[in-house]
Amino acid sequence: MSLEYPWMLLLLILPFIIFKVSPAYMQPAASIYLPFFSRIVAATGQAPTSGSQIKQRKRIQALALLLSWIVITLCIARPVLIGEPIVTQKAGRDMMIAVDLSQSMEQKDYLLPSEEPSQDGQLKAASNVSRLVALKSLLSSFSQQRDGDRLGLIVFGSGAYLQVPFTEDVRLWQTLLEQMDTQMAGPATAIGDAVGLSIRAFERSNTSQRILLLVTDGSDTSSRLDPVDAARVAAAEGIEIFTLGMGSVDTVGDDQVDFNTLNKIAKITNGRAFEGNSSTAIAEILAQIDKIAPAKYQQNSFLPKSDLYPWLLGPMLVIYICVWLSLTIAAAVRVRRRAYAD
Incomplete structure (x- = not known):
């Protein structure tokens, strides 16, 4: 007590x-009022009380x-x-994942191992899937390991759109991730606008740990905001950006990924840039990100x-x-x- x-x-x-x-x-006390009280006092010689x-x-x-x-x-x-004492835990880090949904994400040049066993009990051989399908599968597994973080989702093509605000509901986040499809945000690529939209999303964040995972397989073609300038603003807001280029640095032509810009974005914000030229490489990259910025809880206790x-x-x-x-x-x-x- x-x-x-x-x-x-x-x-x-x-x-x-x-x-x-x-x-x-x-x-x-009870009393009688006498108009000649003073005479009685004088006649009797008694002092009044x-x-x-x-x-x-x-x-x-x-x-x-x-x-x-x-x-x-x-x-x-x-x-x-x-x-x-009662100890409560809440999300200690906000992580926004921005995914490129341009038309090039439909290319079926990634292998994804099948989780369904064949008739002889062995796992089926890896199958060719589109870049988006492979990314969805890997991000879904990645989100399971982010227990303690609030996740958000931005999709971008010709424009950038907030698909999922920051939430601790991983299952909801995975459901909306699975529902997204190529060209639902337009056929072009607006990397700068995606970074700019993430900055606005982080304005409502109360955590000091802010991370943006930017995934794209092309170059910026339709942004109203220059990606490098957007990265400078993000750095001023304390946002670390990890960039993941889905493709190879050896690719030339229209399908070439602008790794130079992605490297600049990561360097400006104290993040890191990765090359994900295969499903295995992307899985390893996500594992590295998980180690670099592990999920974090904030604990509060009260009596x-x-x-x-x-x-x-x-x-x-x-x-x-x-x-x-x-x-x-x-x-x-x-x-x-x-x-x-x-």
């Missing part, structure tokens, strides 16, 4: 101070009043019963407190009412006996 406001116990001495300092309360009297409390009244004041003072000091004043105030009121009733009944009996005697 503990007192929240122990200094309030100083009020215990307040009645004794008032009793010593202030004059006693005088209650007028006060017509008021100080009524004395009974012992039970004094005890009830003292007990009431002590209990009320204790209640003001707020006695509490402290319970066992539950239960107020005890009702357990003091309740019995005190009962005692006070019982004393008042007993004194009232006793006074009524005395009056009745006097009336009967008269």
Whole structure:
């Protein structure tokens, strides 16, 4: 048990101070008013006395009043019963994942091992899947390991769109990840706009750990905001950007990934740039990211407190009412006996 406001116990001495300092309360008694009172005093030679009297409390009244004041003072000091510490955990890091949904993500040049066993019990051979299908599978597995983080999802093509605001519901995040498809955001690639939109999403974040995983397989072709300039703003906001280029640095032509820009973005924001030219490489990259920026919890603990004043105030009121009733009944009996005697 503990007192929240122990200094309030100083009020215990307040009645004794008032009793010593202030004059006693005088209650007028029954009297007859005489217009010639001064003559009678002069004729009899007696000194007049006060017509008021100080009524004395009974012992039970004094005890009830003292007990009431002590209990009320204790209640003001707020006695509490402290319970066992309760530890709560909440997300310690916000991670936004921005995925390129341009038309080039439809290319079936990635291998994805099948998780379904064949008739002889062996796993089926890896099958050719599109870049987006491979990415979905790997990101879904990656999200399972981010217990403790809030995840968000941005899709971008010709424009950038917030698909999932930051949430701790991994299952919801995976469901919306699975529903996205190529060209739903347009056929082009707006890397700078995706970074800019992530900055706006992080404005509502209360955590100091902010990470953006930017996944693309092309070059910026339609952004209104230059990707490098957007990265500078992100760095000022404390956002680390990890870039993942889905393709090879040896690719030339329209399908070439702008690794130079991705490297600049990562370097400006103190992040890292990766080359994911295969499903295996992407899986390894996601594992590296998981080690570099592991999922993080923030723990808060507090002591539950239960107020005890009702357990003091309740019995005190009962005692006070019982004393008042007993004194009232006793006074009524005395009056009745006097009336009967008269």
